[in-house]
Amino acid sequence: MKPTTFIYLFKNDIRNIFRDKTLLMMTVLPLIMIFGLKAALPSVVKLLPSFPNYYSLFLAVVGTVSGLLGGYIIAFVMLDEKDDDVLKVIRVMPFPMFLFMAYRLLLAGFWAFIFSFSALLIFDIQDYSLLENIFYALLCSQTAVVMLLFMVSFASNKIEGVTFLKGLNFFIVLPVLAFFVDAWWKYIFTIFPFYWTYKAMQEPNYLWILISVFSHFVAFGIGYYLFLKKTE
Secondary structure, eight states: OOOHHHHHHHHHHHHHHOOOHHHHHOOOOOOHHHHHHHHHHHHHHHOOOTTGGGGHHHHHHHHHHHHHHHHHHHHHHHHHHHHTTHHHHHTTSSSOHOOOOOOOHHHHHHHHHHHHHHHHHHOOOSSSOOHOOOOOHHHHHHHHHHHHHHHHHHHHHHHHHHHHHHHHHHHHHHGGGGGGGGGGGGGGGGSHHHHHHHHHHHSSSHHHHHHHHHHHHHHHHHHHHHHHHTTO
C-alpha cells in the first residue's frame, strides 16, 4: 500500500467524522466527561474521605473509558462501511486487508491514547512524571483497540453498535468491584484484560503490567480472528 493511499484514507476518515454529528460529538465527549468528573471530585472526597487511596484506580478507569471513546469513533466509521458493504469491496482492492486494518487499528489506538493521556494530565491527582503519564495512557488505551474489533465483528450497524457500546461500558467498570470486596468470586474479574490494567495502576508491579499487555494481546488475536470470520 502506497503512502498516498494511507493519506487518502485518513482524509476520508476525518471528513466522515466531521460530517457525522454523532461522531463529531464523540470527539469532544471525553473532555466533557473528564472536566465534569474533575469538578465533582472534591465533593466525592468530602463524602468518601478514603477515596484518595484509590486515585490510581480511579485514573485507570477514567483513562480506559476515555480511551474507549477514541476506539468507538473508528468503530462507528467501520460500522458505516460494513453497513454499506465497503469492507467487501476493500477485500478485492489491490492492497492487503491486514494493511487496511493495521491503519485503522493504529488510528483508533492514536485517538485512544490522546484521550487517555488527556485524562491523566487534566486530573493530575497523582504524582506521575510525564513518562509515567505516557506509559499509563498507553496501558489504558490498549482496551480501545481490542473492543473495536469485537464491536465491528458482532454489530452490523451503528444502532447495534450503540447497544454493544452500552454493554461494553458496563463490563469496563464492573471489575472495579474486585478492589472493594474480599470474596472468592472477585477472581472472576481476572478474565477481563482491563482488570489487569486497573491492578497495575492501583498496585504498581511489573508482573501486573506484563499480564495486562499479554491478556490484551490474546484478546486482540481473538478479536481479529472473529473480525476476519465475520467479514468473509
